[in-house]
Amino acid sequence: MRQALANWTTPGPVPAMDDATFGRWVDLLERRTGVVVPPGRKAFLVAALRTRMREAGKSSFEAYFDEILDGPRGAIEWATLVDRLTVHQTHFFRHPPSLDLVARDWLPAYRAGQSDAPIHAWSIGCATGEEAFTLAMVLDRAMAAGGRGYYGITATDISAAALAVGRGATYPVAKLDEIPLSYREAYCAPAGEVFAEDGGVRAPRGFEEADSFTIAEPLRKRVGFVQFNLLDVARAPLKRLDLIYCQNVLIYFARERRAGLLQAIADLLKPGGLLVLGAGEVLGFNHPQLTRLGGPQTLAFRRNA
Ligand SMILES: C[S@@+](CC[C@H](N)C(=O)[O-])C[C@H]1O[C@@H](n2cnc3c(N)ncnc32)[C@H](O)[C@@H]1O
Numbered sequence: 001m002r003q004a005l006a007n008w009t010t011p012g013p014v015p016a017m018d019d020a021t022f023g024r025w026v027d028l029l030e031r032r033t034g035v036v037v038p039p040g041r042k043a044f045l046v047a048a049l050r051t052r053m054r055e056a057g058k059s060s061f062e063a064y065f066d067e068i069l070d071g072p073r074g075a076i077e078w079a080t081l082v083d084r085l086t087v088h089q090t091h092f093f094r095h096p097p098s099l100d101l102v103a104r105d106w107l108p109a110y111r112a113g114q115s116d117a118p119i120h121a122w123s124i125g126c127a128t129g130e131e132a133f134t135l136a137m138v139l140d141r142a143m144a145a146g147g148r149g150y151y152g153i154t155a156t157d158i159s160a161a162a163l164a165v166g167r168g169a170t171y172p173v174a175k176l177d178e179i180p181l182s183y184r185e186a187y188c189a190p191a192g193e194v195f196a197e198d199g200g201v202r203a204p205r206g207f208e209e210a211d212s213f214t215i216a217e218p219l220r221k222r223v224g225f226v227q228f229n230l231l232d233v234a235r236a237p238l239k240r241l242d243l244i245y246c247q248n249v250l251i252y253f254a255r256e257r258r259a260g261l262l263q264a265i266a267d268l269l270k271p272g273g274l275l276v277l278g279a280g281e282v283l284g285f286n287h288p289q290l291t292r293l294g295g296p297q298t299l300a301f302r303r304n305a
Contacts, residue, residue: 017046021061025049028065029085032078033158034231034253034261037085048084083161087252090127092134092178095247097297098276099134102243103142105294106274106302110242111146119143119151119242124230124265125249126155129166129223130178135245136219137183154238156228163225169215176213187216233264240270247278258282266290269303276300 017025025045026037037045049061056077058064068074068081093099111117119139123132132155139151157163170191176184190210196202204210228236230249244265250258266275266287275290277299290301 015060017042017049017061021065022046024065025061028068030254032231033082033086033229034257035086036252036254045085049081052081052084079160083159086159086162088127088159088162090130090248092130092175093180093183094131094134094178095278095298097279097294098245098247098300099138101294101298101300102135102245102274102276103138106243106300107139107142108146110272110274111143111149116147116149118149120238120240121151121153121243121245122238122241122268123153123155124244124246126157126166126225127159127162128171129155129163129169129225130171130175131155131245131247132166132223132225133169133187133215133219134179135243136215136222137179137187140187140219140222141183151222153223155223155225156230157225158227158229160227163227166223166225169220169223170212171214173207173210173213176207187219188213189216190214230261233261233268236264236268238268241268242270242273244269244273244275247276247281251278251281259285263287266301266303271303271305273303274300275303 022039022042022045029045030036049064053059053061053064056064058067068078107119111119121135121139123135126132132153135153136151139153143149143151155163155166157166173190176188179188188207190204190207191212191214192204192210193201194204194209207213246265250261253261262275262277262282262285266289269275274293277285279297279299281299287301289304291304292300293302294300
């Protein structure tokens with residue numbers, strides 16, 4: 001009886017995962033997110049599942065798998081789990097050559113003759129928002145240099161937890177180093193509280209005192225975070241985009257899926273619009289309406305006029 005109660009209150013250790021069970025989880029993840037977990041990443045998948053199962057009080061991979069498939073309750077659990085099973089590693093200004101391409105090689109020519117037309121950009125697989133805010137900083141500065149003009153960025157990801165961080169727009173101060181100084185000064189502000197001399201708390205006076213920083217309000221207003229599964233791109237509510245930025249997402253997808261998704265993504269671009277992928281992320285992609293722009297350090301395509 002005591003043993004039964006103990007099992008009920010705290011789950012026993014989660015056993016090892018056999019190959020058949022691993023295959024079922026890999027298949028589910030691929031079907032629902034597009035993300036492929038190769039055999040070499042089994043340890044990552046098992047560790048992430050174990051952590052979540054411990055939190056949820058589950059001790060069998062098989063029973064937990066069946067629960068995930070079980071109606072609305074399973075859907076709620078899946079929303080938490082998907083965040084644990086996807087990789088959210090990201091940085092501000094992650095790939096400077098791609099950003100230079102946007103600001104120098106594409107934007108000025110694209111805006112010539114229509115300098116006050118708004119620019120709508122899409123950051124696909126934006127994780128915790130660093131990519132979207134980087135684009136906002138780069139577009140803000142480049143557009144100010146070329147006259148006036150409105151821009152907006154839709155930032156999407158499958159992970160609700162990652163999007164919540166982006167909406168908060170507050171990051172550990174260690175991440176400031178990722179942002180070039182002039183952008184930092186223009187678009188970031190110290191955040192949080194420090195102990196004041198009188199024993200209370202006050203706002204930090206500078207980055208040196210702060211343990212976090214926030215993105216400036218005018219920029220935050222330009223970025224909207226929305227949960228969206230890239231596998232649904234053919235039904236995307238976005239249309240006629242000027243710039244689509246999709247880096248370090250398709251790399252996790254099966255090769256056979258990438259071409260179809262890219263085709264659907266490219267169809268959402270306006271004539272003259274730019275699609276920026278991660279350099280080396282997609283091999284041999286071509287599309288009759290797209291022309292490669294930029295050198296070997298980047299992988300970007302402009303939609304023909
Ligand atoms: C490694 S991060 C890349 C972040 C950012 N794009 C960058 O390059 O720094 C990959 C992101 O893709 C997201 N992702 C994975 N599968 C997805 C899907 N089917 N739909 C939308 N986002 C997805 C993950 O949640 C994760 O946040």
